[in-house]
Amino acid sequence: MNKEDLYIELGNIDSNYIEEADEPIIVIKASPLKRFAPLAAVFVLLIGALSMSDSVQAAIKKLFAFIPGIAIEEQTGSGSSYSSLLYSMDGDPETKTNGKITVMLQNAYVDTNNVDIVYKVTLDFFDEELLTGTAGDDEIMQDILDENDIDYIEVDTGHSVESLSIGSQYKVNSTVNIAGADYTPDAYYGGGSRKEITYTARISFIPDIIEEYGNSLPIVLAIGDLSFDISLKPIETYETIDEIGPTVLKNNISLTAVPIWEGDTLYIKMYSLNYSEFSQVYSYIYYNYDGEGNDLLPYLTIGGQNIQASYDGGDGTEFYFNLSEYGFTDDEKASAEYHVPCVEVLDNESAIIEFTVNDDGTIDFPNKISLKYADIDITAIMPGTEIDSTLANVSGWETSIGIKFTVTAKQDNISLSDINFDNINGRKSGGGSTSEYEDNYWTVIFLDNSIDKLTDYHSVTLSSPAYIIEDEYVFTVG
Numbered sequence: 001m002n003k004e005d006l007y008i009e010l011g012n013i014d015s016n017y018i019e020e021a022d023e024p025i026i027v028i029k030a031s032p033l034k035r036f037a038p039l040a041a042v043f044v045l046l047i048g049a050l051s052m053s054d055s056v057q058a059a060i061k062k063l064f065a066f067i068p069g070i071a072i073e074e075q076t077g078s079g080s081s082y083s084s085l086l087y088s089m090d091g092d093p094e095t096k097t098n099g100k101i102t103v104m105l106q107n108a109y110v111d112t113n114n115v116d117i118v119y120k121v122t123l124d125f126f127d128e129e130l131l132t133g134t135a136g137d138d139e140i141m142q143d144i145l146d147e148n149d150i151d152y153i154e155v156d157t158g159h160s161v162e163s164l165s166i167g168s169q170y171k172v173n174s175t176v177n178i179a180g181a182d183y184t185p186d187a188y189y190g191g192g193s194r195k196e197i198t199y200t201a202r203i204s205f206i207p208d209i210i211e212e213y214g215n216s217l218p219i220v221l222a223i224g225d226l227s228f229d230i231s232l233k234p235i236e237t238y239e240t241i242d243e244i245g246p247t248v249l250k251n252n253i254s255l256t257a258v259p260i261w262e263g264d265t266l267y268i269k270m271y272s273l274n275y276s277e278f279s280q281v282y283s284y285i286y287y288n289y290d291g292e293g294n295d296l297l298p299y300l301t302i303g304g305q306n307i308q309a310s311y312d313g314g315d316g317t318e319f320y321f322n323l324s325e326y327g328f329t330d331d332e333k334a335s336a337e338y339h340v341p342c343v344e345v346l347d348n349e350s351a352i353i354e355f356t357v358n359d360d361g362t363i364d365f366p367n368k369i370s371l372k373y374a375d376i377d378i379t380a381i382m383p384g385t386e387i388d389s390t391l392a393n394v395s396g397w398e399t400s401i402g403i404k405f406t407v408t409a410k411q412d413n414i415s416l417s418d419i420n421f422d423n424i425n426g427r428k429s430g431g432g433s434t435s436e437y438e439d440n441y442w443t444v445i446f447l448d449n450s451i452d453k454l455t456d457y458h459s460v461t462l463s464s465p466a467y468i469i470e471d472e473y474v475f476t477v478g
Contacts, residue, residue, distance in 0.1 A: 065237050066244045069107040069118065072256055072271045075237060084111045087215045090233035092260060096226045100125045100148055101172075105221060105228045106198070110210060115203040117185075117221050117230065120312075121172045122196045123153075141170060152224040170194070176203050177220040179213060191314065198314070241273070246338075246475040252276040253345070253469075257338055259477040264324040266300065268309075268338060268477065270317040278345035278467070283316030286342045286417065286468050300477075302336040303328045316344070334478035343469045344417060347372065350463035353403070355381050357455045371465055373409065374416040380404040383454055384445035388434065391445065401457050402445040417468045423461035424448040 063075040068088050089108040096103055102122040109116045125148050130140060142155050152173045176183045185201035192198050201221070210217060219230040241247045245258035254273040259266060272281040286296035298309040300321050307326075309319035323333075349372055355365035365381040384391050384400030391397035407416045421444055422428060430449040437443065451457060 063237055063239060064241055064244065065235050067109070067235055068258075069269065070109070072241060072244060072273060074273070085235055086110050086112065086210070087217075087232040087234055090231040092262075094228060096228070097124065098225055100150060101153075101224065101226070103223055103226050103228075105230070108219065108230050108232065110215075110217065110232060112210060113205055113207045115176070115178060115206070115210070115217075115219065117176060117201045117219070118198065119174075119201070119221065119223075119228075120192070120196065120198045121223070123170075123194075125150075126195055145170075150224070172197070172199065172223060174199075174201050175222045176201060177218075177222065178203060178206065179209050179218055192312065196312065244271070246477060248473040248475060250471050250473060251343075251469055253278075253281055253343060255281075255340065255343070255473050257340075257475040257477055259338070261333070264322065264326075264328075266321045266323065266333075266336070266477065268298070268319050268321075270319075270340070272343075276345070277347075279348045280346040281343060282346065283344035284319075284340050284342065285311070285316050286344070286470075296341055298338065298340045300336055300338055302326075303332040306339075335476070336478045338475040338477045340473040340475075341470060343471075343473075344466055345469060346464060346466050348464065350461055351376070352459050352461050353378070353381075354459045355457070357401075357457050359455060361454070369462070371416070371462070373411060373414045373467055374465070375408040375410065376405050376462065377408060378403060378405045384434075384447070387443060387445055391434070396449060397445075397447055399451055399454055400445050400447040401454065401460070402443060403460070404441070404443050406440050407442065413470050415468050415470070416465055418466035419462050420464045421446050421460050422463055423459075424451070425457065425459055426461070 065073045065075055067073060067085055070085075087108075087110040089105075093107070094105045096105075100123075102124055104120045104122075106118045106120060108118065126144060130144070138155050145151075145153055145155070153170050154173065155170055171188070174185060176185055183203045186204055187202040188199050190197045190199045215232040215234055217232060219232070221228045221230060238244055241254065241256055245256045247254060247256040249255075252275040254275065256271045256273075258269045258271065260268075270284055274281045284298055288294045288296065297311075298319050300307045300309070302323070303326065305326070307321055307323070309321060311319050351369045351371055353366065353369055353376075355363055357363050361383070363381045365378055367378055369376050369378070381401065381403050384402040385398055387402035387404070391400060403421075409415045421433060424431065424446065425448070431447045433444060433446040435442070435444045446460065448457075
C-alpha cells in the first residue's frame with residue numbers, strides 16, 4: 001500500500017495567492033510531478049464528443065505559432081498571441097561544464113517587458129547521499145562548496161528540513177548581461193532535485209531596451225566561469241502542425257511530438273492542442289503507486305526493442321531516451337516510433353457529498369455520487385481518527401472527517417486518476433488532507449481549521465477530476 005500524508009498548512013498562505021490560484025489547494029493525491037496548468041495547455045475549449053470530428057479536422061488547418069518549450073498556439077484573427085511573447089532562443093539547447101557543474105541552456109523568451117532564460121544546473125561534484133535529511137545538511141553543503149572553491153552557489157537556509165526531501169538546498173547565482181549592462185535576475189522559478197535543478201532567470205521591466213534592439217538584443221548568461229551567448233528569433237508561425245513535428249489527433253486532442261537527437265540521446269517535448277470537452281491536457285504518465293515503479297510511460301520502438309522513456313521531473317511533457325548502450329544504426333533511428341499510451345486530462349466538473357454527523361457519532365451519507373466519467377461509490381464516512389489513529393496525535397486533526405470509496409469508470413478507456421476535496425460546508429478555508437489508496441480503493445481524510453466539532457460538518461465538494469485516457473498515440477520520430 002502506498003500512503004501519502006499531505007498535511008498542508010493553508011492558514012499561512014497569503015489570501016491573494018489563494019484568490020489567484022487556478023487549482024484547488026487541498027488535493028486528494030499529489031503526483032511526483034507538479035500539478036501546474038502549463039502554458040501549453042491553455043487553449044480554446046470546444047465542446048464535443050470523445051471522437052474525431054470533422055470540425056476538429058478543419059480546425060487544425062489554421063495558422064499556428066510555435067513557442068519552443070512552451071506551446072503550440074493557434075493564432076487569432078488579428079495574429080496576436082495570448083502569451084505576448086515576441087522572441088525565443090535561436091538554436092538548440094547548449095551544454096557546458098567546468099568539471100564542477102554542468103549547465104544546459106534550454107531556452108530564452110522575450111516579451112515586450114521582460115527577458116526569461118531557462119537553464120538546468122547539475123552539481124557534478126555533489127553526492128546526494130552525503131546529506132542526512134537533518135538540519136546539519138546546511139553545514140555539510142557549505143563545506144562541500146568551500147572545498148570546491150565555489151562562491152557562485154549559496155546554501156539556501158530558508159528551506160526547512162521537510163522541504164529538503166522534495167527540493168533543493170542551494171541557489172545557483174547567475175548574471176545576465178543585456179546590451180552591455182549586467183543584471184542580477186530578480187526572479188527564479190525552479191524545480192528538480194538537490195543535485196539537479198531547472199531555473200528561469202527573469203530580467204524585468206526593460207521595455208525600452210527590448211524595443212530598441214528587437215530580436216538583435218544581445219544577451220549573455222554567466223554562471224561562475226561558464227557563459228552563454230544567446231541569439232533570438234521571432235516566434236515562428238506554420239500553416240500546419242505537422243510542420244512543427246509529427247502530430248496525431250485522437251479524442252479531439254491533438255498531440256505533437258518534437259524530437260531532438262543529440263548523438264545517441266533522443267529528447268522529446270510534447271505539445272497539445274485541446275479541442276475536447278476537457279479543460280486541460282497536461283501529462284503523459286499514469287503513476288502506479290505499487291512501490292515497484294511500474295508507471296505507464298511513453299516508450300520507443302526501435303531496432304525491434306521497446307525502450308521506456310526517462311524523465312527529469314517537470315510537468316510530465318518532456319522525456320528522453322539514452323540509447324548509447326544499444327548501438328542502433330542510423331536507419332534504425334530513422335524509423336523509430338514513439339508511443340504515448342495515455343493522456344492525462346483535467347475536467348472542471350464537481351459534485352457535492354452531503355452528509356449528517358449525528359450527536360451519537362454516527363454519520364448518515366449517500367451511497368453514490370456521479371461524475372461524468374466515473375461513479376464514486378461511498379463505503380464509509382467516519383471521523384478521520386478512526387481511519388488513521390496517528391492523526392489523533394496531530395494538533396487539530398481530532399476534528400477531521402474521512403471518506404472511503406471505490407471508483408467505477410463509465411468508459412473503458414477513461415479512468416479517474418485524481419480529484420480534489422476542496423470546499424468544506426460550501427466554502428474554501430484553511431485545512432489539509434491526507435490520502436491513501438490501493439488498486440481501486442480510495443481513502444481521503446480532510447480537515448477544516450475553522451470547525452470545532454464533528455457535528456458541524458455537513459458537506460464536502462469533489463472537484464477538478466483528472467482522468468487518464470488510454471488511447472495510444474504513435475509518432476515516427478527518426
